[in-house]
Amino acid sequence: MFRMRRASATLSVLILWLPLSGDAALAQLPIPAGLDPGDKYQLVFNSSISTWATSTSIDVYNGVAQAAADAAGIGATVDVGWSAIASTSTVDAKTNAVVGTNAPVYNMKLDLLATGFSDMWDGSLSA
Numbered sequence: 278m279f280r281m282r283r284a285s286a287t288l289s290v291l292i293l294w295l296p297l298s299g300d301a302a303l304a305q306l307p308i309p310a311g312l313d314p315g316d317k318y319q320l321v322f323n324s325s326i327s328t329w330a331t332s333t334s335i336d337v338y339n340g341v342a343q344a345a346a347d348a349a350g351i352g353a354t355v356d357v358g359w360s361a362i363a364s365t366s367t368v369d370a371k372t373n374a375v376v377g378t379n380a381p382v383y384n385m386k387l388d389l390l391a392t393g394f395s396d397m398w399d400g401s402l403s404a
Contacts, residue, residue, distance in 0.1 A: 306351055309387045319382045321362070321390060322346075330363075335373050338363040371398045 309318060324345035332338070338361035346352030346359040362374040376382055376398070382391040388404035391397035 306355065306357070307383070307385060307387050309381070309383050309389075317377060317380045319376060319380050320385060321382060322349075322385045333365050333367070335361070335363065335365050335368040338365075339373070 306320065312318060322345075324342060326341055326345045326348075328338070328341050339359075342359045342361040343352055346357065347354070351357060352359060360374045362370050364370045364373070371394075376391065376394045378395075379393045381389055381393065382397055383389055384404065390402045390404055392403075396403075
């Protein structure tokens with residue numbers, strides 16, 4: 278007898294294209310040192326929310342990511358959208374969680390994870 282296994286997944290989520298600006302709402306998000314006004318960067322956090330990894334719709338995982346950000350006060354209330362670093366049978370993580378060519382990616386502790394798209398998906402993160 279064949280049994281299908283369900284996997285539970287805790288998502289890593291990625292913010293898309295966060296410009297460094299003086300917007301007070303964005304002040305709730307960490308800003309890495311050494312960036313100039315107008316520089317763009319991206320943030321990643323691990324969600325404490327988990328879900329069964331059974332859906333074929335990437336929108337389900339993006340919804341979980343956005344809900345986690347909203348609950349933490351770093352989502353809709355500051356007008357920031359988040360995407361899951363997740364894949365389905367039809368969508369690759371690097372397509373869903375788009376990283377800019379030269380936009381550095383940091384975790385919420387402001388450790389540099391990647392310097393841009395190629396570095397993010399080369400199989401080895403900096404931190």
